[in-house]
Amino acid sequence: MNKSAKTEIAKTKIAVRRLPHGEGLPLPAHASEGAAGLDLCAALAPGGKLVLEPGARDLVPTGLTIALPPGFEAQVRPRSGLALEFGVGVLNAPGTIDCDYRGEVKVLLVNFGAHPFEISRGMRIAQLVVARYERVELVESAEALAETARGEGGFGSTGTDAVGGGAE
Numbered sequence: 001m002n003k004s005a006k007t008e009i010a011k012t013k014i015a016v017r018r019l020p021h022g023e024g025l026p027l028p029a030h031a032s033e034g035a036a037g038l039d040l041c042a043a044l045a046p047g048g049k050l051v052l053e054p055g056a057r058d059l060v061p062t063g064l065t066i067a068l069p070p071g072f073e074a075q076v077r078p079r080s081g082l083a084l085e086f087g088v089g090v091l092n093a094p095g096t097i098d099c100d101y102r103g104e105v106k107v108l109l110v111n112f113g114a115h116p117f118e119i120s121r122g123m124r125i126a127q128l129v130v131a132r133y134e135r136v137e138l139v140e141s142a143e144a145l146a147e148t149a150r151g152e153g154g155f156g157s158t159g160t161d162a163v164g165g166g167a168e
C-alpha cells in the first residue's frame with residue numbers, strides 16, 4: 001500500500017511572457033508537487049549583482065509578464081528560508097499582481113538582517129501564489145449592521161493566553 005499523501009492538484013493555465021532580460025532563466029515553478037508558490041528568480045543582468053544593505057529595499061525584476069484570468073490575483077510572498085537565514089523578506093508582502101496588469105512582475109525585497117545580502121541572476125528570491133478572489137459591491141446600509149458576539153472588540157481583545165477570551 002502506498003502511504004505517501006496525495007498532493008497532485010489540477011493546474012490552471014496562465015499565459016506568461018519573458019522579457020529580454022528574462023531569457024535563459026527558468027520559468028517560475030512549484031518546487032514540490034504540493035507547493036503553493038511558484039519560485040521567482042531575480043532577472044538581473046548576467047554577471048550583475050545587487051547588494052541589499054541592512055535596512056535597504058530594492059525592486060528586483062523577474063523578467064516576466066503574466067496575464068491572469070479575470071477573477072485571479074497573484075501574491076508575491078517571501079521565502080521563509082531567506083527570512084530565517086538572512087532577514088530578507090518582501091516589504092509589501094503579500095504583493096498583489098492584478099489580473100489587468102501587463103507590466104513586469106517585480107519583487108520589493110527588504111533586508112531586515114544585520115548583514116548586506118547579495119542577489120545574483122537566477123537566485124530564487126520570492127514566490128508567487130495565484131489565488132481566486134471575489135469582486136464585491138459595497139452596499140451602504142441605513143440600518144445597524146447584524147450583531148455578533150465579538151462586536152467591536154479587536155486588536156488583542158481576546159488576550160494572549162492559551163484559552164481564548166470569548167469561547168464559552
Ligand SMILES: O=c1ccn([C@H]2C[C@H](O)[C@@H](COP(=O)(O)OP(=O)(O)OP(=O)(O)O)O2)c(=O)[nH]1
Nearest residue numbers: 076092094095096097098101104105106107108
Ligand atoms: O509586489 C508587487 C506589487 C505590485 N506589482 C505590480 C502588479 C500590480 O498589479 C501593480 C500595482 O500594485 P499595487 O496595486 O499593489 O500598487 P499601487 O501602489 O496601488 O499602484 P497602482 O496605483 O498602480 O495600483 O504593480 C508588482 O509587480 N509587484
Ligand SMILES: [Mg+2]
Nearest residue numbers: 096097098101
Ligand atoms: Mg493599486
